[in-house]
Amino acid sequence: MASISTETKSARRKLSPGRINRLSAILILLPPAVLLFTVFVILPVFGAGLVSLYKYRGYGPLIEFNGLNNYIWIFTKRTFNAFFEPALRNTALLLATSVFLQLPLALLCALMLYKESFINNLFRLIIFLPFILSEIASGLIWTFMLDGRDGVLAPVYQKFLGAPYFILADKTWGFAALLLVLIWKYFGYHMIIYIAGLQAVPKELLESAQIDGASNLQSILYIKIPLISYAIKISLFFAILGSFQVFDLIIGLFGASPPEAFQTFATFIYEWGLSRRQQYGIASAASIILFLICIVTGFAYQYFVMGDQSVFRRSKRA
Amino acid sequence: MNKYLGYIFKYTFLSVLALFVLVPVFATFMGGFKTNGGLRINPIGFPKEFHFDIYREIIGSATTWRYALNSLNIAFFTVVLVLLLASMAAFTFSHIKFAGQNFIYSYLLLGLMFPLAVAIVPIFTINNTFLHIFNTHWAIILPQVAFGLGSAVLFFRGFFEQLPYELFEAARVDGIGYVGFYFRFILPLSTPILATVGVLTLVSSWNSFLLPLIMLGTDKAVHPWPLGLMNYQGEFTVDWPRILAFISVNLAPAVAGLTGGAVKG
Numbered sequence: 001m002a003s004i005s006t007e008t009k010s011a012r013r014k015l016s017p018g019r020i021n022r023l024s025a026i027l028i029l030l031p032p033a034v035l036l037f038t039v040f041v042i043l044p045v046f047g048a049g050l051v052s053l054y055k056y057r058g059y060g061p062l063i064e065f066n067g068l069n070n071y072i073w074i075f076t077k078r079t080f081n082a083f084f085e086p087a088l089r090n091t092a093l094l095l096a097t098s099v100f101l102q103l104p105l106a107l108l109c110a111l112m113l114y115k116e117s118f119i120n121n122l123f124r125l126i127i128f129l130p131f132i133l134s135e136i137a138s139g140l141i142w143t144f145m146l147d148g149r150d151g152v153l154a155p156v157y158q159k160f161l162g163a164p165y166f167i168l169a170d171k172t173w174g175f176a177a178l179l180l181v182l183i184w185k186y187f188g189y190h191m192i193i194y195i196a197g198l199q200a201v202p203k204e205l206l207e208s209a210q211i212d213g214a215s216n217l218q219s220i221l222y223i224k225i226p227l228i229s230y231a232i233k234i235s236l237f238f239a240i241l242g243s244f245q246v247f248d249l250i251i252g253l254f255g256a257s258p259p260e261a262f263q264t265f266a267t268f269i270y271e272w273g274l275s276r277r278q279q280y281g282i283a284s285a286a287s288i289i290l291f292l293i294c295i296v297t298g299f300a301y302q303y304f305v306m307g308d309q310s311v312f313r314r315s316k317r318a
Numbered sequence: 319m320n321k322y323l324g325y326i327f328k329y330t331f332l333s334v335l336a337l338f339v340l341v342p343v344f345a346t347f348m349g350g351f352k353t354n355g356g357l358r359i360n361p362i363g364f365p366k367e368f369h370f371d372i373y374r375e376i377i378g379s380a381t382t383w384r385y386a387l388n389s390l391n392i393a394f395f396t397v398v399l400v401l402l403l404a405s406m407a408a409f410t411f412s413h414i415k416f417a418g419q420n421f422i423y424s425y426l427l428l429g430l431m432f433p434l435a436v437a438i439v440p441i442f443t444i445n446n447t448f449l450h451i452f453n454t455h456w457a458i459i460l461p462q463v464a465f466g467l468g469s470a471v472l473f474f475r476g477f478f479e480q481l482p483y484e485l486f487e488a489a490r491v492d493g494i495g496y497v498g499f500y501f502r503f504i505l506p507l508s509t510p511i512l513a514t515v516g517v518l519t520l521v522s523s524w525n526s527f528l529l530p531l532i533m534l535g536t537d538k539a540v541h542p543w544p545l546g547l548m549n550y551q552g553e554f555t556v557d558w559p560r561i562l563a564f565i566s567v568n569l570a571p572a573v574a575g576l577t578g579g580a581v582k583g
Contacts, residue, residue, distance in 0.1 A: 021496060025410065025414060025497050029406035029409060029410050029497065029500065030406070030410045032403045032406065033403040033407035033426065034359070034422060036464045039444065040437070040441060040444070040463075040465070041428070041463035042437075043435060043440070044436075044439075047439075047444070048437065051439070058443075078561070109332070109335065123332050123336060125576065126336045127336065127339055128576070130577070132521050132573075132576055134568070135525060135544075136527050137565050140547060140551060141342045144345070147558075150358050152342070154361065184342070226542050241431070241433065244432075245433030247528050248528060251531075259553070263455050265435065266528075269438065270435070270532075274438070284439055287438075287439060288436075290432070290435065294436070311427055311430065311472055312423075312427060313426050
């Protein structure tokens with residue numbers, strides 16, 4: 001910064017008016033955010049780490065030290081298969097659906113709709129709509145859609161199966177319904193990210209490619225997609241982290257305490273900690289596992305995929 | 319010829335998608351005008367005759383407005399605090415140089431890396447045992463703000479770095495301090511990014527469910543909308559027209575906001 005570089009080193013060590021000004025600015029502007037963040041984001045992670053080593057029912061002091069037994073319990077074959085495995089599998093399904101179905105669909109729509117026109121704007125608006133509805137409302141809307149007796153799809157079930165069918169109670173296909181709702185709710189959001197990227201692609205580039213005889217597909221594959229790589233990387237990052245936190249949709253669709261077959265990582269933590277089971281040690285151990293998965297994925301993604309465009313990049317100026 | 323085929327394919331595809339998106343919302347809205355029997359015969363289209371009594375009852379009910387006001391209260395303080403705290407912090411990163419600033423910046427971005435669910439059990443204990451704010455809106459607002467800071471700081475720093483630096487140097491020459499510069503220049507010049515981050519924060523706060531579920535007790539007087547929806551569904555389990563009407567009333571502000579925003583551009 002200009003004002004500092006002109007000062008000499010000795011002047012910097014003394015409390016010059018400029019330095020007092022700068023120091024007081026930092027002390028006024030920075031601590032509120034750092035303090036709040038520490039109390040509600042960082043301390044809880046340490047808290048979960050601590051509680052994960054105890055048997056704890058949620059009240060009174062931590063007494064019953066349990067070593068790593070909560071973690072061992074989670075990964076012991078019998079209990080793992082019964083409780084943690086479904087949550088893990090469902091989270092993986094969410095991740096795969098999000099990345100391999102939702103994002104390509106969003107990209108396809110963005111390529112179709114990025115140019116400005118009345119009809120395109122209308123389609124964009126419609127496709128974006130579910131994103132702003134609450135997850136709970138979305139879940140309830142789809143419980144009605146899918147209901148075997150009164151729902152919109154009831155006549156369809158009747159026609160093809162000859163009997164009412166309750167997919168949300170079907171342990172095999174219930175989660176597939178949730179995956180459909182996931183796409184319904186979020187693909188418009190990713191589409192908007194891509195559209196913003198596509199609109200910034202220079203027109204001259206596309207025109208000159210056209211003059212050189214590039215086909216539509218070629219200009220998509222070799223110009224548009226490479227030029228919106230930042231938008232794709234960012235939306236992929238949010239899709240990956242988002243699939244680790246699906247909670248509200250599950251509750252909206254399957255009710256307040258969903259069966260094991262429909263649990264996710266987030267509902268597992270809720271169920272074992274704050275809801276029915278009151279085993280805070282186990283919930284905290286699951287929290288720490290989720291934390292580690294997220295942190296490792298997140299940093300690896302920022303470092304290897306985002307590279308120079310990482311959110312952790314140093315400020316250009318400072 | 320080929321081109322027309324392409325258009326036909328494109329708009330058929332988009333129309334199917336648009337139906338996939340709209341049918342559930344439309345059926346929900348129409349469902350509120352139907353009777354139980356009418357809904358079963360015709361779950362999707364316009365009702366044979368419109369019954370307004372359910373909508374009238376819901377809009378006239380004090381509980382509905384209580385939910386809306388609670389959501390509004392939580393969203394208001396969440397948005398104001400996220401905008402203020404994050405932009406203040408981002409300003410120190412973009413305009414002041416100090417030791418450890420990259421460390422503190424990365425520290426705040428950790429909030430982007432993992433979901434609230436990780437921290438939810440200890441946050442419950444902190445609110446309950448140490449801050450004694452259980453069953454108050456602050457128990458939702460404070461953690462929500464803390465988890466919103468990461469992305470907000472990221473957006474703000476990027477924007478502040480784009481502002482012309484000469485402005486800052488001129489203000490310094492005129493004897494305006496850092497804090498004064500933040501309030502008198504940065505904030506007024508940043509309305510576009512403040513609006514963007516504000517709307518995103520507003521939507522996520524308005525829709526948030528996990529924190530209210532855990533931090534509020536069974537007293538409906540403090541419940542926000544999403545909890546209200548679950549309460550209502552618990553009360554009227556299979557009375558679909560009622561539930562659908564209640565959902566529709568809940569969706570109305572969001573849908574109106576989106577269309578309004580789109581019309582304005």
